[in-house]
Amino acid sequence: MSTLPRSFEQPLERFYEYLRSERELSLHTQQNYKRQLTCIAEQLLELGVENWQQVDAGWVRQIASKGMRNGLKASSLAMRLSALRSFFDYLVHQQVLPANPAKGVAAPRKARPLPKNLDVDEMNQLLEVNDDDPLAIRDRAMMELMYGAGLRLSELVNLNVRDINLSKGDLRVIGKGDKERVVPFAGLACEWVGNWLKVRANIAHADENGLFVSKLGQRISNRNVQKRMAEWGQKQAVSSHINPHKLRHSFATHMLESSGDLRAVQELLGHANLTTTQIYTHLDFQHLAKVYDAAHPRAKRR
Structure with missing residues (x-):
């Protein structure tokens, strides 16, 4: 069972239903969204945020910074922010939020693996x-x-x-x-x-x-x-x-x-x-x- 308060949980449940019924995403993808968004919600609660409407670009940057400090790979952080942007797009469409606060927050670039040279x-x-x-x-x-x-x-x-x-x-x-x-x-x-x-x-x-x-x-x-x-x-x-x-x-x-x-x-x-x-x-x-x-x-x- 989730330990999130209803102010966080209810919008998430509606979003998950939207992913299932309207977007018809695979179960694996739905689980990825749920894992990432649950983690974000728990971090926001620790930071003293009480509901999704309070989240602005500054809070999103804090989430990104916390992920980097915790050693999250660039690809994993990009996935986390992508899930958050999709969720906020949904909330904007539902008129819960006036704008998407995660829109302008970019994940750090993935390190491009360099080809090995020949000796x-x-x-x-x-x-x-x-x-x-x-x-x-x-x-x-x-x-x-x-x-x-x-x-x-x-x-x-x-x-x-x-x-x-x-x-x-x-x-x-x-x-x-x-x-x-x-x-x-x-x-x-x-x-x-x-x-x-x-x-x-x-x-x-x-x-x-x-x-x-x-x-x-x-x-x-x-x-x-x-x-x-x-x-x-x-x-x-x-x-x-x-x-x-x-x-x-x-x-x-x-x-x-x-x-x-x-x-x-x-x-x-x-x-x-x-x-x-x-x-x-x-x-x-x-x-x-x-x-x-x-x-x-x-x-x-x-």
């Missing part, structure tokens, strides 16, 4: 593609370029032949927000793009501008690139699943570990904000401490 040995293992088939040459050129220049998948696919300057070792990229940047690339990336350009004309349609094309002679698609890279990961016996973003992530991590130059890596990746680069590269604290100890003039012992 240098795994990257070398992946890129040791020695096959004279034109499509294999194309695939190695794509992988070398993604890892060598830190490109996004869309940037790679949208490259045109005229965007590449092999003699200067740079390429023109249109990134997010249609922002243009010039990215250096050298060494094996430059060599294998050159190898691909020698055989590209045998596959590409005469009027095709795309740098990388499919076996049908047209600009290669995002999906085709993803599929081919996953296949090469299996062929080269790399332990983890290979996708284009993992190559970009590995570029960022390896560049930052080697240089310690966050600003330069930000420019190379085409990030508008430095905070994005900091999240993206996940340098461990030990490496940061070594950089600090080696670089800061007051960190060295006399």
